[in-house]
Amino acid sequence: MKTSLRLLPLFLAFCLCGCYRILPSKGGAQGSIRTEARPINPDDIALPAGYSAEAVATGLTFPTAVAFDEQGRLHVIEAGYSYGEVFLEPRLLRVEPGGSLTTVATGQKNGPWSGITFHNGNFYVAEGGVLEGGKVLRISPEGNITSLVENLPTMGDHHTNGPAVGPDGNLYFGLGTATNSGVVGQDNYNYGWLERHPNFHDIPCKDVILAGRNYTSEVPLPSKSGKQTTGAYVPYGTPTTEGQVIEGSLPCSGSVIRISPESGQMELVAWGFRNPFGLAFSPNGTLYVSDNGYDVRGSRPVWGNGDYLWQVQPGQWYGWPDYSGGLAFNGDRFDPPGEDAPQPLLAQHPNEPPQPAATLGVHSSSNGLDFSRSSAFGHQGQAFIAQFGDLAPDVGKVLAPVGYKVVRVDVANGTVKDFAANKGKKVAPASKQKSGGLERPISVKFSPDGQSLYIVDFGVLNVEGKEQVPQQNTGVIWKITKNSN
Amino acid sequence: MKRLIQYCTIFLLMLLLCYCGTARRGEPVFAPVPLADQEIARGEVVYMNYCHKCHPGGEAGLGPAINDKPLPGFMIKLQVRNGLGVMPAFKEEVIPDEELDDMVAYLKALRKAKEEE
Numbered sequence: 001m002k003t004s005l006r007l008l009p010l011f012l013a014f015c016l017c018g019c020y021r022i023l024p025s026k027g028g029a030q031g032s033i034r035t036e037a038r039p040i041n042p043d044d045i046a047l048p049a050g051y052s053a054e055a056v057a058t059g060l061t062f063p064t065a066v067a068f069d070e071q072g073r074l075h076v077i078e079a080g081y082s083y084g085e086v087f088l089e090p091r092l093l094r095v096e097p098g099g100s101l102t103t104v105a106t107g108q109k110n111g112p113w114s115g116i117t118f119h120n121g122n123f124y125v126a127e128g129g130v131l132e133g134g135k136v137l138r139i140s141p142e143g144n145i146t147s148l149v150e151n152l153p154t155m156g157d158h159h160t161n162g163p164a165v166g167p168d169g170n171l172y173f174g175l176g177t178a179t180n181s182g183v184v185g186q187d188n189y190n191y192g193w194l195e196r197h198p199n200f201h202d203i204p205c206k207d208v209i210l211a212g213r214n215y216t217s218e219v220p221l222p223s224k225s226g227k228q229t230t231g232a233y234v235p236y237g238t239p240t241t242e243g244q245v246i247e248g249s250l251p252c253s254g255s256v257i258r259i260s261p262e263s264g265q266m267e268l269v270a271w272g273f274r275n276p277f278g279l280a281f282s283p284n285g286t287l288y289v290s291d292n293g294y295d296v297r298g299s300r301p302v303w304g305n306g307d308y309l310w311q312v313q314p315g316q317w318y319g320w321p322d323y324s325g326g327l328a329f330n331g332d333r334f335d336p337p338g339e340d341a342p343q344p345l346l347a348q349h350p351n352e353p354p355q356p357a358a359t360l361g362v363h364s365s366s367n368g369l370d371f372s373r374s375s376a377f378g379h380q381g382q383a384f385i386a387q388f389g390d391l392a393p394d395v396g397k398v399l400a401p402v403g404y405k406v407v408r409v410d411v412a413n414g415t416v417k418d419f420a421a422n423k424g425k426k427v428a429p430a431s432k433q434k435s436g437g438l439e440r441p442i443s444v445k446f447s448p449d450g451q452s453l454y455i456v457d458f459g460v461l462n463v464e465g466k467e468q469v470p471q472q473n474t475g476v477i478w479k480i481t482k483n484s485n
Numbered sequence: 486m487k488r489l490i491q492y493c494t495i496f497l498l499m500l501l502l503c504y505c506g507t508a509r510r511g512e513p514v515f516a517p518v519p520l521a522d523q524e525i526a527r528g529e530v531v532y533m534n535y536c537h538k539c540h541p542g543g544e545a546g547l548g549p550a551i552n553d554k555p556l557p558g559f560m561i562k563l564q565v566r567n568g569l570g571v572m573p574a575f576k577e578e579v580i581p582d583e584e585l586d587d588m589v590a591y592l593k594a595l596r597k598a599k600e601e602e
Contacts, residue, residue: 020571046513304547304573306538325538333573359533361541400545415533418513418542425507426544 021337027363027392028401029463034431038460038474041436045478046423053420053480056454057095060475061088063456065368065443066095067118069141072448075104075123076477081111081130082461082470083391085192092116092123092139095477105143110135112159114277115173115368115443119165119261124148126160126173130193134160136173136259148264152251153178155197156188158275158292167285170258172269174276174289177254178202182321182345184236185299189219190466198223199235202321205252205271208233209347212242215299230299232321232345243347254320256289256312272317272353273310278369278443282411283381287312288357290366290385293324296336296396300345302329303336303396307366308356309383309409319353321345326355336396358383358414363390364403368443372408374450377482383409384419384453386441389429394466401428406441406455420455420480431460439474453480508550510543511598518591518598528591531584535575543595548572552596558589 042053057063062079069075073094080090090113092105104123107113112128127135134152139145148171154160158176166172179188184201188194198221214231224237231240251257255271256279269287278290289312293305305324322329322344335341360366365388372379387403405421421427422437430437440458447454459474511518520526536551543552548571556564562585568574580588 048513048517304539337571359538362538362547364541364546396547398545398547399549402541402546413530413533415529416537416541417511417517421513423514426509 023397023399025393025397026400027390027398027463028404028429028432029389029461030392031432033460033462034434035471038430038439038471038476039436040476042478044423044430044433044435044437045420047420047480051480051482053478055476056479057099057101057477058475059473060093060101060459060477061472062086062112062458062470063442063475063477064113064458065115066445066454066456066477067116067123068445068448069118069123070121074454074477075116075118076456077113077116077125078475079112079114079128080107080109081128082468083191084461084468084470086470086472087111087131090127092125092143104141105139105145107137107145108132114159115162115279117163117165117171119171124163124165124171124261126162128159129154130159131155131196134175136160136163136171136264138261148261149251149259149266153200153203153253155200156193156202157191161275161277162279164279164281164287166258166281166287169261171261172256172258172279172287174273174279175251175253175255175257176275176277176292177273177320180295180298181300181302181342182232183215183230183299184234185215185217185230186219187298188236189221194219194236195221201235202233202253203251204233204246204248205250205255205268206248206350208246208248208350210240210242210244210246211344211347212240212244213343213345214239217299256287269314270312270316270318272320272323272350274320277367278385280369280371280383282371282383283373288369288383288411290360290369291318292365292367293362295363295394297394300342301336301339301396302334302342304333304362306362307360307364309358309360309366309369309385309411310354311357311411313354316354317350322349323353325359326353356414357411358409358416360385360407360416361387361402363392363395363398365389365391366403366407367441368445368456370444370446370453372446372450372453374446376451377446377453379408381411383411384444384446385409386444386455388440388442388458391461391463391468394463394468400426401432404429404438404440406444406453420478429460431462438478439476451481454478455480506553507599508544508552509599510552510595515598516600518594522590522594524587524590525594527584528587528589528594531580531588532591532595535580536588539572543592551592558593561589561592
């Protein structure tokens with residue numbers, strides 16, 4: 001008896017070690033989620049002392065970003081596509097005083113329109129391209145749409161993002177990768193695109209030499225039925241060999257590219273990102289990019305990866321698909337519990353990746369960002385990042401909701417603090433809390449005078465098993481201001 | 486032997502109590518973590534580099550919340566150095582002793598940052 005009691009502490013330690021695997025996932029879009037109409041109540045949002053929130057537009061369907069024209073009028077884009085395979089026409093809307101909406105332009109069903117900026121009298125929009133490939137569009141104030149570039153390789157998991165205007169007057173935009181970690185498989189079929197584009201795959205920006213690792217999966221594709229062996233940077237069902245060279249080309253996956261608004265000529269800025277969603281220049285003209293980290297899904301699941309904020313150094317490779325946050329896949333840390341660790345896909349790496357400017361929550365989906373430039377708002381020079389929130393359990397398990405808020409980052413030292421998040425015992429989306437606060441912040445933008453922060457709230461997106469279920473007409477634009485003393 | 490059972494019972498009760506309160510600390514719900522102390526400020530940077538992604542702001546995320554666990558400093562260091570369950574170990578070559586001391590100072594300050602402004 002005594003001996004067995006002496007083992008009690010060991011038993012407790014064993015239970016604590018092993019309990020992670022048996023704990024259920026508790027993502028913000030799982031469990032009891034409100035499905036009726038979304039109430040709006042700014043008082044449900046916690047802000048630092050001295051700030052207040054108001055809703056300036058409601059009832060939007062999949063809003064992703066805002067911009068201000070030369071008269072300072074607020075405009076918003078509706079994506080026209082959401083995970084969950086909802087296809088609509090994307091729209092550019094002007095938000096009138098009082099919150100009514102005027103349609104400026106309507107695009108084709110090739111969303112998501114994921115970002116917008118205003119420059120020299122025109123709007124520039126990133127068109128995701130799930131059906132026809134990504135585009136960068138110029139939209140005149142009268143609503144005329146012109147493609148500056150087309151056929152960008154973003155028909156997969158991630159899309160064409162941005163754009164942002166640099167100090168050089170060029171447009172910078174991001175191209176997300178086709179896959180989670182380089183290999184086409186079951187998860188891409190579940191997302192819906194593999195059936196539409198069975199030969200689509202990731203494209204490196206420069207020549208890469210493969211280690212020759214292949215993965216087996218099976219999806220009900222008519223053209224490739226049964227078990228298939230698939231390597232990196234190749235179509236589903238295509239094996240690769242050690243030493244095989246995959247030729248790089250432009251445009252390419254996981255990259256930041258710039259073009260002149262006049263010529264549309266593409267130039268590679270940097271690559272090796274996974275989903276460079278948010279692009280913004282700091283007050284001193286340095287480009288920063290938010291990047292969504294790997295998920296625990298597909299043929300090559302990767303566990304325990306944060307999202308990252310990168311300071312972009314031209315010409316550098318940032319690590320995808322063999323590094324996370326500057327750390328190599330070397331057998332440590334990144335193995336999903338009970339599974340093998342991901343092994344490198346590349347025999348040689350283009351360079352040792354830089355270290356991130358900041359590390360953000362695993363599965364937080366840290367997306368659009370902007371820099372504070374005004375002492376009237378405060379936190380000058382800091383990056384504000386919208387965190388869309390987890391898509392657990394599809395992307396991996398979490399023990400509590402992650403994201404669903406706006407954080408601020410001191411890019412000088414990488415420290416991260418919550419800025420706007422729902423009140424309550426835990427941070428969670430309003431639909432889970434049954435409150436009237438934030439749902440899924442997807443981007444942020446400071447007003448031209450820098451005194452207000454606009455938060456674009458995508459609206460409700462539930463996760464039911466492996467299915468993502470977005471709710472139309474639940475998007476909101478919030479305005480945060482600092483109260484005058 | 487009785488004492489051993491008492492310790493284990495207390496430990497389990499403390500764990501259960503942890504689930505009753507909130508793990509939220511600092512802004513925007515409470516007053517900010519005081520960063521005037523250089524040790525705490527340095528520790529915040531260490532925490533952000535190695536811990537924040539799984540325990541954002543000390544709350545639960547990929548891993549469990551740590552703000553609401555009343556672990557003494559030496560236990561925190563023991564867990565960081567040796568890992569626990571799926572949490573990896575962070576050896577001295579990754580987080581030097583001085584940085585770990587700073588990080589523990591920050592964690593203790595973070596844990597206390599639950600006063601209304």
